[in-house]
Amino acid sequence: MRIALIWAEVWQGLRRNLSMVVSVVLVTFISLTFVGAAALLQMQIGQMKTFWYDKAQVAIYMCNGTVGSEACAAGGATPEQVAAVQAQLESPTLAPLIQTFYFENQDEAYANFKQQFAGNAVVDYVTPDLLNQTFWVNLKDPSQADVLRESFAGLVGVDSVVDQRKFLDQIFSVLNTASITAIGVAAIMLIAASLLISTTIRLSAYSRRRELGIMRLVGASNRFIQTPFVLEGVLASLVGSLLAGGVIVALVQFFVQGYLAQTNLGFSFVTMSDALVVVPLLVGVGVVLAAGSANIAIRRHLRV
Numbered sequence: 155m156r157i158a159l160i161w162a163e164v165w166q167g168l169r170r171n172l173s174m175v176v177s178v179v180l181v182t183f184i185s186l187t188f189v190g191a192a193a194l195l196q197m198q199i200g201q202m203k204t205f206w207y208d209k210a211q212v213a214i215y216m217c218n219g220t221v222g223s224e225a226c227a228a229g230g231a232t233p234e235q236v237a238a239v240q241a242q243l244e245s246p247t248l249a250p251l252i253q254t255f256y257f258e259n260q261d262e263a264y265a266n267f268k269q270q271f272a273g274n275a276v277v278d279y280v281t282p283d284l285l286n287q288t289f290w291v292n293l294k295d296p297s298q299a300d301v302l303r304e305s306f307a308g309l310v311g312v313d314s315v316v317d318q319r320k321f322l323d324q325i326f327s328v329l330n331t332a333s334i335t336a337i338g339v340a341a342i343m344l345i346a347a348s349l350l351i352s353t354t355i356r357l358s359a360y361s362r363r364r365e366l367g368i369m370r371l372v373g374a375s376n377r378f379i380q381t382p383f384v385l386e387g388v389l390a391s392l393v394g395s396l397l398a399g400g401v402i403v404a405l406v407q408f409f410v411q412g413y414l415a416q417t418n419l420g421f422s423f424v425t426m427s428d429a430l431v432v433v434p435l436l437v438g439v440g441v442v443l444a445a446g447s448a449n450i451a452i453r454r455h456l457r458v
Contacts, residue, residue, distance in 0.1 A: 174354040175390045181350055182394025182444070183401075185343030186436045190402040192336040193432045194410075197424050199329050206322050212299050214239060214289040214306055215313040218260065226313050231287060235311025239289060248305060251298055255291040263288060286313060344443060347394075351387045351444050352451035358383060380452045387448030388441055395440030399433035 219230025242248060243255055264282040271277050299317040306312050406429040415423050
């Protein structure tokens with residue numbers, strides 16, 4: 155009987171404040187969609203880092219005698235200097251750190267350059283002698299690139315040692331900034347949703363102040379009075395959370411897996427299993443946010 159009465163009060167409150175309830179649903183939906191998108195973006199960034207960092211190479215550029223840094227003041231690298239670098243890569247000190255490495259001469263570098271920049275006018279101005287002979291090194295642990303840099307720094311015939319991860323770091327920094335921005339926007343909107351839920355509950359309580367007074371006179375407990383208002387906020391937020399979850403699932407199913415995954419970029423994208431991890435998180439955040447906001451609002455109103 156008490157449960158039926160509580161749900162009757164909840165339904166009455168939702169019906170009386172329909173416009174405010176719709177506002178709560180929309181604000182919760184939009185804010186949690188941002189939260190879900192940011193969570194998926196972080197998952198995607200993690201997968202991309204794992205994929206690209208494992209493939210990142212360390213390039214040991216040899217002096218080419220035409221263009222170079224101060225380290226190449228003596229001219230291009232001699233065959234003996236190239237052999238010395240290879241010997242050091244195969245030495246007992248560095249070999250355990252290296253997965254594979256290969257040497258690229260100037261003609262091979264030029265062929266790869268033409269293939270990479272096919273159709274670009276810059277190809278007409280580049281000749282093989284302008285490019286470096288290069289040792290391309292794959293490390294077992296890419297984070298140990300500094301060991302190679304220290305080993306070959308200042309070595310005669312070596313122009314520079316470049317860790318490709320530094321270029322990836324710039325890309326992932328931009329992606330992380332976008333993700334943090336989305337989280338910031340979502341946090342602001344969650345605060346707005348919390349305030350809107352509180353306002354809705356207080357307005358609902360004010361519109362039923364006479365009924366609440368009667369309930370107090372007949373001995374109804376504060377918990378019994380508060381429960382319908384908390385449930386109103388939770389139900390409105392739950393609808394918004396489920397809508398946000400639906401958008402996240404649809405985004406992964408139709409855009410990520412239905413379009414991006416078909417582009418054959420070489421790395422994996424977030425899947426439905428990732429989306430199904432995010433959706434319960436969104437529902438939980440929405441319900442907890444609504445329950446907390448509504449509970450605080452009605453308690454303050456009853457004290458007044």
